[in-house]
Amino acid sequence: MLDPGREQLDLAPHLTHAADPDGDADAAAMFARQARGLFAPLPGGRPTFGFRDGAIWFHAELFNHDRREERWLLVLDYPLVDQVDVYLRYPDGRIEHMASGDTLPFSARSIRYRHPNFWIALPQRSEVDLLVRVASRSSLQAPMTLYTPKAFAEMERDMQLGIGLFYGILLALLAYNLVLWLTLRDPGYLWYTLHVSGFGLVMFCLNGLAFEYLWPDSPRLANLAIPLSMALSQVVMHQFCRAFLELRERQPLADRISLGFIAFFALMGLAAFVLEYRMAVLPMTLAVFPGVLFILTVAVNAIRHGYAPAKIFLTAWAFLLLGTAFYASVSFGVLPKTFITEYGIQLGSALEMILLSFALAFRYARLRFENERLVREHNEQLERHVARRTSELSTALEQLAEANQRLRESSRRDALTGLFNRRHFREMFEHQLHDAAETRRPLTVMLLDLDHFKDVNDTWGHLAGDECLRWMGRCLEETLGPHGGLLARFGGEEFVAVVPDVDGEAAIQLAERLRLRVCADPVRYAGSQIPLSTSIGIHVVRAGDGARVDDALHRADDALYAAKNRGRNCVQVAFETSL
Numbered sequence: 001m002l003d004p005g006r007e008q009l010d011l012a013p014h015l016t017h018a019a020d021p022d023g024d025a026d027a028a029a030m031f032a033r034q035a036r037g038l039f040a041p042l043p044g045g046r047p048t049f050g051f052r053d054g055a056i057w058f059h060a061e062l063f064n065h066d067r068r069e070e071r072w073l074l075v076l077d078y079p080l081v082d083q084v085d086v087y088l089r090y091p092d093g094r095i096e097h098m099a100s101g102d103t104l105p106f107s108a109r110s111i112r113y114r115h116p117n118f119w120i121a122l123p124q125r126s127e128v129d130l131l132v133r134v135a136s137r138s139s140l141q142a143p144m145t146l147y148t149p150k151a152f153a154e155m156e157r158d159m160q161l162g163i164g165l166f167y168g169i170l171l172a173l174l175a176y177n178l179v180l181w182l183t184l185r186d187p188g189y190l191w192y193t194l195h196v197s198g199f200g201l202v203m204f205c206l207n208g209l210a211f212e213y214l215w216p217d218s219p220r221l222a223n224l225a226i227p228l229s230m231a232l233s234q235v236v237m238h239q240f241c242r243a244f245l246e247l248r249e250r251q252p253l254a255d256r257i258s259l260g261f262i263a264f265f266a267l268m269g270l271a272a273f274v275l276e277y278r279m280a281v282l283p284m285t286l287a288v289f290p291g292v293l294f295i296l297t298v299a300v301n302a303i304r305h306g307y308a309p310a311k312i313f314l315t316a317w318a319f320l321l322l323g324t325a326f327y328a329s330v331s332f333g334v335l336p337k338t339f340i341t342e343y344g345i346q347l348g349s350a351l352e353m354i355l356l357s358f359a360l361a362f363r364y365a366r367l368r369f370e371n372e373r374l375v376r377e378h379n380e381q382l383e384r385h386v387a388r389r390t391s392e393l394s395t396a397l398e399q400l401a402e403a404n405q406r407l408r409e410s411s412r413r414d415a416l417t418g419l420f421n422r423r424h425f426r427e428m429f430e431h432q433l434h435d436a437a438e439t440r441r442p443l444t445v446m447l448l449d450l451d452h453f454k455d456v457n458d459t460w461g462h463l464a465g466d467e468c469l470r471w472m473g474r475c476l477e478e479t480l481g482p483h484g485g486l487l488a489r490f491g492g493e494e495f496v497a498v499v500p501d502v503d504g505e506a507a508i509q510l511a512e513r514l515r516l517r518v519c520a521d522p523v524r525y526a527g528s529q530i531p532l533s534t535s536i537g538i539h540v541v542r543a544g545d546g547a548r549v550d551d552a553l554h555r556a557d558d559a560l561y562a563a564k565n566r567g568r569n570c571v572q573v574a575f576e577t578s579l
């Protein structure tokens with residue numbers, strides 16, 4: 001009864017049905033069967049029959065009480081039905097026939113809509129017999145609704161918004177992650193993009209939109225697209241999980257099982273070209289559930305092993321499963337039909353895709369941090385290594401500098417007495433002469449020679465002689481050192497000293513003190529006491545003399561020679577020297 005004010009009517013409670021296993025009965029025969037009362041109520045009140053050969057016929061008697069609405073739209077709310085034939089028998093015996101379904105071109109439909117639909121004329125206050133024949137190689141379902149044009153437009157408006165939102169989200173995620181993949185080249189993004197594409201394509205086919213928009217003139221492609229898109233979506237879904245959860249490295253056994261699923265779905269996809277529709281779709285549909293359970297298990301396992309990105313991954317999958325459970329519970333009458341429950345799969349999968357995109361970003365960030373940490377650690381290690389090497393090098397350089405310094409010093413010193421050697425003395429003396437000339441201050445040059453030193457060697461031996469030379473050095477340092485004297489061994493048993501700022505009597509007294517110091521105590525060596533004496537020649541260099549090193553030394557040497565001639569153990573001032 002289409003009462004006044006009624007805008008739409010779900011036909012399921014009003015339908016009876018009869019099976020036609022061979023699918024060859026015609027409308028006249030079925031009208032006759034119905035008249036004989038051979039049509040039965042729907043099993044469980046639902047027009048759902050699973051995979052069935054042949055056809056199912058449905059019957060309803062329609063009576064339009066509404067004065068205004070004579071034109072109604074009959075919609076079969078299931079897009080995958082192969083063939084739908086609608087017969088209307090009017091009171092005058094006239095029978096009208098219309099056909100639709102995805103074995104016919106899309107243009108055969110009454111209005112351009114993703115579900116098969118038919119305009120039905122229902123004259124006022126007359127009884128019309130509705131007979132519908134449904135045949136399909138996919139699951140046989142025939143949920144039918146009658147709409148007034150206004151009710152259909154309003155219902156469809158809401159539906160289009162929901163569908164648009166769903167595919168909009170999918171497309172945005174697809175484009176965004178495709179760009180990310182092109183930029184970052186992380187395979188996870190590629191498999192995610194393909195997963196979204198595969199899933200989107202399946203939904204597009206199942207919604208009937210692929211037939212409407214992609215291949216409206218190819219019923220063959222519309223039928224082939226379902227198993228192909230299923231196979232593709234499952235292959236990339238498993239591949240995405242493998243890549244995201246890093247199964248090859250983290251769970252090798254699960255990785256092999258995953259590869260098994262991929263091989264199965266890939267083969268079934270190929271087989272869809274040759275196998276009958278049902279043979280291809282049924283095994284795949286059955287394999288989807290263990291596949292999903294498997295993914296849940298490996299995700300839980302990954303979390304248990306401390307792989308943090310798997311948490312978001314699992315949450316994403318939980319949303320999809322929850323959405324699917326909502327949808328299924330409406331089908332089984334457990335939950336009421338609301339926006340959330342009816343569009344559970346779409347909502348769940350949209351949330352799943354969004355969360356998976358977050359999961360990918362999280363995983364990528366984690367990989368980047370891990371990389372940065374490794375690089376940082378490596379750099380720190382390198383820096384420590386370089387610092388250690390640098391400190392070793394600088395220590396070695398310091399040691400080398402010290403050794404060089406020692407070497408330089410030893411090259412300046414006489415090994416026996418520790419005084420400067422002759423070569424270094426000449427350099428230093430030259431500087432002193434120069435400074436003295438500039439500052440116009442005097443310098444006293446003393447040349448000393450041990451007396452009869454040959455006898456010392458001959459009597460007590462060379463080692464005793466060496467000890468005497470060392471003693472002589474000490475006497476020089478003790479006596480002239482405090483006066484800033486430049487002291488050197490001149491050669492053999494000869495010594496030289498240059499004392500600055502000393503001249504005249506002071507110079508003679510200083511030399512006398514030195515001479516007396518040398519002969520005051522005998523040198524003690526190996527139980528022997530060796531008496532020593534020295535002769536000293538003095539020359540005083542004055543400012544303005546213009547004296548050179550050799551001149552000064554010659555003069556002092558002459559004085560020394562004179563001291564020797566005077567009988568030794570005495571101090572002699574050079575003749576030309578003016579004290």
Ligand SMILES: Nc1nc2c(ncn2[C@@H]2O[C@H](COP(=O)(O)OP(=O)(O)OP(=O)(O)O)[C@@H](O)[C@H]2O)c(=O)[nH]1
Binds near residue numbers: 469
């Ligand atoms: N033990 C020792 N003797 C040295 C060294 N250098 C030179 N002599 C000795 O010093 C002696 C110098 O002797 P002479 O030049 O004859 O002079 P002298 O015996 O000191 O006599 P006068 O100088 O005339 O008093 C030589 O016997 C050299 O062998 C040395 O490094 N060690």
